[in-house]
Amino acid sequence: MTQVASRPAAVDPARWPDVAVVPRARLRGRIAAALLDRVGRRLGLLDGPGPTLRLRDPQAFCRRLGRDGLIGFGESYQAGEWDSDRLPEVLTVLAAHADVLVPRRLQWLRRFYVARHPRxxxxxxxxxxxxxxxxxxxxxxxxxxxxxxxxxxxxxxxxxxxxxxxxxxxxxxxxxxxxxxxxxxxxxxxxxxxxxxxxxxxxxxxxxxxxxxxxxxxxxxxxxxxxxxxxxxxxxxxxxxxxxxxxxxxxxxxxxxxxxxxxxxxxxxxxxxxxxxxxxxxxxxxxxxxxxxxxxxxxxxxxxxxxxxxxxxxxxxxxxxxxxxxxxxxxxxxxxxxxxxxxxxxxxxxxxxxxxxxxxxxxxxxxxxxxxxxxxxxxxxxxxxxxxxxxxxxxxxxxxx
CATH class of the missing domain: 3.40.50.150 (Vaccinia Virus protein VP39)
Incomplete structure (x- = not known):
């Protein structure tokens, strides 16, 4: 999970309101960071020869992930806060392990960040x-x-x-x-x-x-x-x-x-x-x-x-x-x-x-x-x-x- 110094590009808040604003979810962000470190190392998505995540803004990435789960994961990519030269491969690794990304003892927390369909x-x-x-x-x-x-x-x-x-x-x-x-x-x-x-x-x-x-x-x-x-x-x-x-x-x-x-x-x-x-x-x-x-x-x-x-x-x-x-x-x-x-x-x-x-x-x-x-x-x-x-x-x- 390489960190790079370059900043994400500006996002038009009128067209992409939820992408333009990073949530304040500090505690959830810290929990997400710990989970990301655990999952990333176990799946080989940290520094290494395989497909890796490059974080441009680790704090924003983890706050979005902690508050909004996979929606936040996607919005962080839209905002340019993370990237990968081998994007489909990174996502394939995650999809192949989708059932075990979150430890079973923590899966009950999904109800706090999984949104329901708008009517x-x-x-x-x-x-x-x-x-x-x-x-x-x-x-x-x-x-x-x-x-x-x-x-x-x-x-x-x-x-x-x-x-x-x-x-x-x-x-x-x-x-x-x-x-x-x-x-x-x-x-x-x-x-x-x-x-x-x-x-x-x-x-x-x-x-x-x-x-x-x-x-x-x-x-x-x-x-x-x-x-x-x-x-x-x-x-x-x-x-x-x-x-x-x-x-x-x-x-x-x-x-x-x-x-x-x-x-x-x-x-x-x-x-x-x-x-x-x-x-x-x-x-x-x-x-x-x-x-x-x-x-x-x-x-x-x-x-x-x-x-x-x-x-x-x-x-x-x-x-x-x-x-x-x-x-x-x-x-x-x-x-x-x-x-x-x-x-x-x-x-x-x-x-x-x-x-x-x-x-x-x-x-x-x-x-x-x-x-x-x-x-x-x-x-x-x-x-x-x-x-x-x-x-x-x-x-x-x-x-x-």
Whole structure:
């Protein structure tokens, strides 16, 4: 845990109020410092040949960590109070030992610093629109900085070594696997819930399917329609909440959208899919997952990721999804896991993001935003590299068809 003399960059308090102010939590800061020393040495994150933390402001770092736990850990990075040349590796070590970072005899203290979700982040219709806009409507050009030409913002499925040149084919491989699994072909009535920037809808339409996609992101809808027109295919993209969709569809596709639904609304989401699926149809879902006991422990916890990246969501477990769909006529018929491929996808995105970070200012994003998204991408990569997170493609249908 190397200490360096350089000071963090200034943070705009109007844009980043909680990042700009260091809490006064002196006692909690001292407790956090002792815990950090213990954990850092045990995991090899102090001075040594492996990935290490470099503290620019140890006192501020420990005060944030002591008062706000992992939210404080993230805000300290946003503020420039710590850094690492091997950020994903540091975070991978921490993620791999997440269950034992705090000694069991002290874990009861979590209730004093673990925040609960603000009610404003709930995924009712108004909240869902707001939550989606806070991430996906930041700027299409922002996402274009680090995504490949397919503009696909979900795990790729690589057929060999994961390199930038292989990313677009790997995204198509992922999409085609879902389309194949749900029988998408000429005349198939396809519904996509969560448009992204249109690549899945375009590939389904190229198979001759009749494609309707729904999204809550105005930015994504506009670009998806332009991309479909440029590809010479007919795709309908509606700015609509999934709860308001009507009709009957032979195939329903939804890629990494259920994580944003929120546990409170999982039964509603499952019931909507059941209502919309035609007899004999199939549903293809791609979802990030975590172990069930971790999901249960995290379900009420307000995290740094909620606060700054994805408000209102919860990553499900497979048992939780099986139970939710078990209350409908739907059943999970097939599962396919490929978590390590997501770690590779995120590694490539982050490298591209850092290579083009100089363009952020032109788009209206400051240095704190750059650090925020650098941490987000590294944090996510670490989750998959450590096995803390996984990603699955699920095929669902009715048990009697």
């Amino acid at each position: 404003t982040d709930a995924n009712d219709r108004a909240g869902a629109r707001s939550n989606i806009a806070r991430h996906y409507d930041l700027s299409n050009d922002l996402f274009g900085l680090f995504l490949d030409d397919t503009m696909t913002y979900s795990a790729a499925l690589f057929g060999g070594p994961a390199t930038w040149d292989d990313l677009a084919p790997a995204q198509h491989r992922k999409i085609d696997r879902l389309l194949d699994a749900t029988g998408v072909g000429p005349g198939t009535r396809v519904l996509e819930i969560g448009t992204g920037w249109g690549e899945l809808a375009i590939r389904a339409a190229r198979r001759g399917a009749v494609v309707r996609s729904v999204t809550l992101s105005a930015e994504q809808r506009d670009l998806a329609l332009r991309r479909a027109a440029g590809a010479g295919v007919a795709v309908t993209v509606d700015l609509m909440d999934y709860r308001d969709v009507r009709g009957e569809y032979d195939a329903i596709l939804s890629v990494e959208m259920i994580e944003a639904v929120g546990e409170e609304y999982w039964p509603t989401y499952a019931a909507v899919l059941d209502r919309l699926l035609a007899p004999g149809g199939r549903i293809g879902l791609q979802t990030i997952t975590m172990r069930h006991e971790r999901m249960v422990a995290a379900r009420y916890t307000y995290t740094w990721m909620h606060k700054y990246i994805f408000p209102g969501g919860l990553i499900p477990s497979l048992p939780a999804l099986s139970a939710v769909f078990g209350r409908t006529r739907l059943r999970i018929l097939d599962t396919f896991a490929f978590g390590p491929h997501y770690a590779d996808t995120l590694r490539l995105w982050r490298a591209r993001f850092l290579d083009r970070a100089g363009e952020l200012a032109r788009l209206g994003f400051d240095e704190t935003f750059r650090r925020t998204w650098n941490l987000y991408l590294a944090y996510s990569e670490a989750g998959f590299a450590s096995g803390y997170l996984d990603v699955h493609q699920l095929v669902l249908g009715r048990a009697d068809t």
